[in-house]
Amino acid sequence: MSPWKELIEYKNLSKLGFHETLTGGQCFGWNTTSDNSWIGSFSTKVVELRFENRTIFWRTSLTYPATSEEILEYLWVEKSYDDAINELPWRSDSVLAECIEALPGLRILKQSIDETLFYFLLSSAKSIPQIQAIGKLVFQKYGKKLFENIYSFPGWDRLAQIPERELRMLKLGYRAKYVAQTARFIASRQNWLESIMELKYADAKKQLLRLPGVGEKVADCTLLFGGNFLEAFPIDTWIEKSMEKRYNLNGWNTAQKLHFASMHFGKFAGLAQQFLFSAERLKVFKD
DNA sequence: CTTTGACCTGGAATC
């Protein structure tokens, strides 16, 4: 590892918001190394981050290094983040205001779409630690070793060569079929997944829905966390609960809730979703 | 077009 360096001093960031960003379920490649530090990887770069006195410090692997610019981009530490927060309707929405206040600096990471799709294909009826665990088994077996205890995403072409039964042995359960079939779909279409990012949100989502194991929720997670589509609004059980309890949308179906989210939260609905989601998960509200 | 149940597995809840 390189020596620790200061990445940036960040006034409006809490340890909780940062911790939740890295371990709250939008990504699965980070592990806590101490009370205030985390180690993980993105696009075969290994990084350790530390949060201290409103400042983020970083160090990186010598064999798989990242630059500070790459880390800032991955963490969405840019003016566009502040602008996005500013555009959310927290001035007139006290629920959202309370969530943002409780989790300063919570953000959407800029992950790669291939790896993000993979993880969310594993996510159904699994808790965050379980998704992390079974994902890691696959990385460990078919990926490249990047660091002690850190392995890379093998890539869809590699995954396409693996029989479903072999994936089942890695505890994927019925998700093995999703991964195996999706891998074959993607591997047989050159540049298909990457080109989705050039599309408009609705079209990109329509494309992802063609994949086996990808329903609305997984499609929106993939687009939001891996495709930089900030208007994507994944509705899982937590958000479902949030919409019904905090916004009184009992009896609304998913399409209606999605419409509400888009109208009410606007083009950064996905960022709002992350605050609502984490607030619900971390029990910010008394109920 | 909405509703229902199966699908793998295991950590967490209740006996």
Add this chain to the structure above:
DNA sequence: TATATCAGGTCAAAG
């Protein structure tokens, strides 16, 4: 210490 339930969903069959 056992046994039953349910979990960041999807899909297909049935109403």
